[in-house]
Amino acid sequence: MNELGKLSDLPQSYRDALADQNLVPLWPSLRSLLPPTIPARQTRPTMWPYAAIRPLLMQAGALTPIEKAERRVLVLANPGQGLERMQASPAIYLGMQLLLPGEWAPSHRHTPNAVRMVVEGEGAWTTVDGEKLPMSRGDLILTPTGLWHEHGHDGSDPVVWLDVLDLPLVHYLEASYHVNGARQAVSVERGESTHARGGVLPTAGFQSSASAYPMLRYAWRDTRAALEQQARTQASDGPVQVTFVNPTTGADAQNILGFHALMLRPGEACTLPARSPASVWHVIEGAVQVTAAGESFEMGEADTCCSPGYVAIGLHNRNADAPSFLFIADESPLHRKLGIYEER
Numbered sequence: 001m002n003e004l005g006k007l008s009d010l011p012q013s014y015r016d017a018l019a020d021q022n023l024v025p026l027w028p029s030l031r032s033l034l035p036p037t038i039p040a041r042q043t044r045p046t047m048w049p050y051a052a053i054r055p056l057l058m059q060a061g062a063l064t065p066i067e068k069a070e071r072r073v074l075v076l077a078n079p080g081q082g083l084e085r086m087q088a089s090p091a092i093y094l095g096m097q098l099l100l101p102g103e104w105a106p107s108h109r110h111t112p113n114a115v116r117m118v119v120e121g122e123g124a125w126t127t128v129d130g131e132k133l134p135m136s137r138g139d140l141i142l143t144p145t146g147l148w149h150e151h152g153h154d155g156s157d158p159v160v161w162l163d164v165l166d167l168p169l170v171h172y173l174e175a176s177y178h179v180n181g182a183r184q185a186v187s188v189e190r191g192e193s194t195h196a197r198g199g200v201l202p203t204a205g206f207q208s209s210a211s212a213y214p215m216l217r218y219a220w221r222d223t224r225a226a227l228e229q230q231a232r233t234q235a236s237d238g239p240v241q242v243t244f245v246n247p248t249t250g251a252d253a254q255n256i257l258g259f260h261a262l263m264l265r266p267g268e269a270c271t272l273p274a275r276s277p278a279s280v281w282h283v284i285e286g287a288v289q290v291t292a293a294g295e296s297f298e299m300g301e302a303d304t305c306c307s308p309g310y311v312a313i314g315l316h317n318r319n320a321d322a323p324s325f326l327f328i329a330d331e332s333p334l335h336r337k338l339g340i341y342e343e344r
């Protein structure tokens with residue numbers, strides 16, 4: 001490839017004259033902005049073992065009362081991006097949030113979209129847009145952009161969940177802000193919304209569903225049953241995977257990040273093709289070896305890892321006699337909407 005001129009090839013007086021006018025020559029940076037064949041990625045394959053997070057999160061519970069935190073979260077930061085940037089990948093923020101019995105994380109709404117993947121504990125709930133959603137291990141709770149949400153806990157043991165937000169992207173767009181609100185009046189108790197089951201909707205008005213986000217809670221019991229059902233009917237030539245979608249439109253559940261659940265049959269191993277979006281992998285049940293960009297992680301329940309885009313992902317169910325289940329978050333809706341989605 002043609003060697004391009006460097007900044008140091010230019011006389012200092014010329015560089016100073018450019019800078020004075022807020023001008024920059026392109027050619028010294030052209031190859032790093034548009035590298036050959038494959039993008040440069042700062043996202044480093046990284047694993048965050050739950051056994052390491054949990055004691056530090058419980059310490060945060062003792063050190064910082066909820067009133068002093070609003071959201072008591074340890075952020076899973078990618079060292080390749082720099083810890084201070086608090087991002088797992090270009091568009092994905094991950095946090096492990098702790099709520100202790102009796103605590104309340106007050107109502108607010110913000111521009112970034114969030115979801116919660118419940119990791120541990122019973123008795124907590126999130127109220128989203130007046131709908132009180134119970135939180136149990138493996139449940140996926142949506143808090144889409146602009147919707148009021150608050151968290152509470154009526155149980156007796158700590159509750160922990162994984163927050164997944166598109167905060168890094170929205171922040172990069174200079175569009176990230178929040179608004180605080182009063183405690184919400186609950187209009188729908190215990191997550192029993194009319195959209196609680198995919199495929200059956202209230203007849204009245206179903207063609208013009210008022211809500212852009214008709215389904216806010218995806219119970220793990222139902223997701224797991226869907227995976228097991230698919231495993232029975234799908235030939236065993238690849239892992240069984242489902243995508244969390246908006247039941248009214250069939251589109252991705254949220255606009256920017258995609259969410260999926262994957263089941264590996266007992267002992268199953270596979271390689272997923274290299275895809276352009278970065279991704280996050282979280283073990284809901286079982287034990288899985290995840291391999292990405294030359295790194296291998298032995299992941300047990302509640303462990304989380306991430307991978308940059310454009311690399312193949314190897315998965316190996318370490319249980320020989322039981323299935324394993326993963327929750328996946330990725331940047332695929334964003335890549336598809338931007339027209340940059342690729343599989344290699």
Ligand code: GTQ
Pocket residue numbers: 071073094095097110114149163165
């Ligand atoms: O629970 O609303 O991890 O607003 C980061 C920002 C959680 C939340 C986070 C948030 C929340």
